[in-house]
Amino acid sequence: MRLYYEIARRSFDRFLTYRAATLAGTATNGFFGLMRTYLFIGFYGSQGTVSGWTEGDALAFVWLGQALLMPVFIFGWYDIALTIRSGDVVSDLSKPFDYYGFWLARDAGRALYHTLFRAIPTFLIGALLFRLSLSSDPAHWLGFLVSLVLAVWISFGLRFLANLAAFWLLDHRGAVYTLLFANGLFSGLLVPLNYWPDWAETVVRTLPFAGMVQIPVEIILGKSTGADLVVALLFQLGWAVGLMLAGRVVLALAVRKVVIQGG
Amino acid sequence: MAIITVDSLRKSFWVNQRRAGFAGAVRGLVSRTGHEVVAVDDISFEIAAGEMVGYIGPNGAGKSTTIKVLTGILVPSSGQVTVAGLVPWEQRRTLAGKIGAVFGQRTQLWWDLPLIESLTLLQHVYGVPSDRFNANLSYFREILELDGFLDTPVRQLSLGQRMRGDLVAALLHEPPILYLDEPTIGLDVVARARMREVLQEINRERGVTVLLTTHDMDDISQLCQRMLIIDHGKLLYDGSVEAIRERYGMERTLVVDLDGSEEIEGPLELPGMTDVQQDGPRHWLRFRRDQASAAEAITAVTSRHRIRDLTLEEPDIEGIVRRIYEGGDRL
Amino acid sequence: MLGATVARLLEDVSLYRIFVGSRLRSQMQYRESFLVMLVLGFVGLTTEFLAIILLFNRFDTLIGWSVGEVAFLYGLASISFGMAELFGAGFDNFPETIRRAEFDRVLLRPQSAFVQVLSGDFQLRRLGRILQGTMALGFAFAWTSVAWSPQKLAYLPVVVLCGMVLYIGFFVLGATLCFWTVDSVEVANIITYGGTEFASYPLPIYHVLMQRFFTFVVPLAFVSYFPSLYLLGRPEASDWPQWLLVASPLAAAALFALVAWLAWGFGVKHYRSTGS
Secondary structure, three states: OHHHHHHHHHHHHHHHOOHHHHHHHHHHHHHHHHHHHHHHHHHHOOOOEEOOEEHHHHHHHHHHHHHHHHHHHOOOOOHHHHHHHHOHHHHHHOOOOOHHHHHHHHHHHHHHHHHHHHHHHHHHHHHHHOOOOOOOOHHHHHHHHHHHHHHHHHHHHHHHHHHHHHHOOOOOHHHHHHHHHHHHHHOOOOOOHHHOOHHHHHHHOOOHHHHOOHHHHHHHOOOOOHHHHHHHHHHHHHHHHHHHHHHHHHHHHHHHHHHHHOO | OEEEEEEEEEEEEEEEOOOOHHHHHHHHHHOOOEEEEEEEEEEEEEEEOOOEEEEEOOOOOOHHHHHHHHHOOOOOOEEEEEEOOEOOOOOHHHHHOOEEEEEOOEOOOOOOOEHHHHHHHHHHHHOOOHHHHHHHHHHHHHHOOOOOOOOOEHHHOOHHHHHHHHHHHHHOOOOOEEEEEOOOOOOOHHHHHHHHHHHHHHHHHHOOEEEEEOOOHHHHHHHOOEEEEEEOOEEEEEEEHHHHHHHHHOEEEEEEEEOOOOOOOOOOOEOOEEEEEEEOOEEEEEEEOOOOOHHHHHHHHHOOOOEEEEEEEOOOHHHHHHHHHHOOOOO | OHHHHHHHHHHHHHHHHHHHHHHHHHHHOOHHHHHHHHHHHHHHHHHHHHHHHHHHHHOOOEOOEOHHHHHHHHHHHHHHHHHHHHHHHHHHOHHHHHHOOOHHHHHOOOOOHHHHHHOOOOOHHHHHHHHHHHHHHHHHHHHOOOOOOHHHHHHHHHHHHHHHHHHHHHHHHHHHHOOOOOOOHHHHHHHHHHHHHHOOOOHHHOOHHHHHHHHHHOOHHHOOHHHHHHHOOOHHHOOOOHHHHHHHHHHHHHHHHHHHHHHHHHHHHHHHHHOO
């Protein structure tokens, strides 16, 4: 465990050196947050509640979405695919640690950094400028924290799988690129799932992407309470574990391919 | 007839104190703190058409600043310069057609295009008529032996091949003036010798005036009759290569590690050699090329002492500049 | 005098074509990779458009603008931005040129630095955004009941060109900043990329300060909003002089291009006196 803690800490420290990029990134999130805020204000006009959300809910969603973007990492992530292309993956695989655990620890370090230095500042910009309706129940905030951790884990599981595709595909970008757009759309980041047509919402809510943005946001908005909250967290946990198992199976297949074909 | 004249050239820069981080960068846009650095300080020289001149000095001496002024990239702080009858920074585009440049560490070619494609692009950039282009290309194909790699993308070329490609790229438009910045850097011995031969031929056959900066003393001594030495922005020397070679280039240094069993305090006493520096068992023995061959020098040491290891150091530019300073020489 | 200027301009245009042609040939060497990225780019951008449609599934209008009208704004902004990316990406990519100290090479050649940088990074896969914008425009035509007079149809490509000029002008300004500091470029990128999203919705939804900023400082409102008022026959502009509305994108593009051009010249001059 100590090893993984050290890996995570290194990863966190490495991000600490990108201060200029962090500020510019936060400014970008802030700008997009502003634009989307006015978009929802425009859409709501004088309507009170649409699809179960008030304007305040929608604005809270906008800023939470901009905040979660980085910790949950909706963007393209090629770190493992690049090591597969360069061949460094072979030496990583032969090191005396669990390969999945190694990358998960690195991603945990990154996510912590992005939570502290990207998510919180971005969210504060929104919270200071606009009235966001958030739950005042501490249980919901606690649930949100757990949900956030699970969201990162799900996101990692998906990115891990998409990166492993580089073992089989010639172009290492394709799978990651596809995931990137699925992330944006199906997580609810672009349009919250409750605004989708009912049939589409039902389908999309069963996918792991829902656990990345929609579910954490609904928890802190106070939209899922009591048993619903527990079910939501279990849904996330189920996907996180399921994706981890899938990742390990695919990794084993990849390793066998490397061993047989020599990379 | 001087093709390049430089009169009292001076170029100073304002160096900003870089502030840390993003906020620093933003503040740096508004207010400036820093200091002035004089890169080139009152330099004057003339180069005649058809000459091949070495322009040397340590890193940061002001060489590349001078070259950038001569090509019209940089505007000087003061002084007069004419190149091929033009004021470089005022007539950059006209002048660009009259000069070729090779920067050893940076290619002028397009990374992902085959060499021939880069050359055809440059034909259009420089507006070279097709017949001249074809004549020049076949000339260089022969003397630079390009045929093996004309269709290879530049990124797949070896360093030596790439340098040859860069040289063609610089000469296709038949410029009367060629600037070369470290044209042999990183090349192996054979490629280096080949490059020098070609440069000589171009200078001789086509009358191209060449200004060459390099770290390699051999480049200078084999290619140039005349050299300019610059350091800290000032011209230290303008004269024949021969004089410098006689004075400093003759001196080689044999570095020997004595076998540990011998106990010797102080400098070694050896005929024709001076022990200029000692560090434990290691001694730096200076001798003159015209008085002893390397083999003779080694014999002189090994006949008196048991040695474990040795290396022979040739004089380099840094060493010569240092010695000019040490000797307080003003040449 | 005029003859010489025209001759030089023609030379610049032909050089641009030659550069772009060679970049195209080199990209065709990796045809599969190019096609994959083109398709993925197109699919990916479609999610943006899908988002607009999804929101209109629950909301009837956006301050009185229908889904077709917003699709029209989105299409215009996308095509203009896509064309700017396609034809002027050398400026978008300029921080890299400066970081790798490649601008000296540009200045060593007997051609305009502007044209050389402009043509420096032509990537055909950026067609994805243009295709996608065209598709959105197609939906907009189907979903709105605008009477498309010949004048309006002829005006449409003019608007797209003006939008392209505005975006390229913005790339040029961002690139000019690089002559002083490469770090600030990320801030410029915010407006560049945020700018397409901004121009995809009707201007009045935004805070009045943002409206003014994007009308008078960075005139992205002329990419889509003002021309759409005329083209879609929106009531907002019914009591404005129509000629003013029609001329405004042209004036904005010309003015902004001039500003960008002057700034670029100033930046190059700065570079040539500092070399960094």
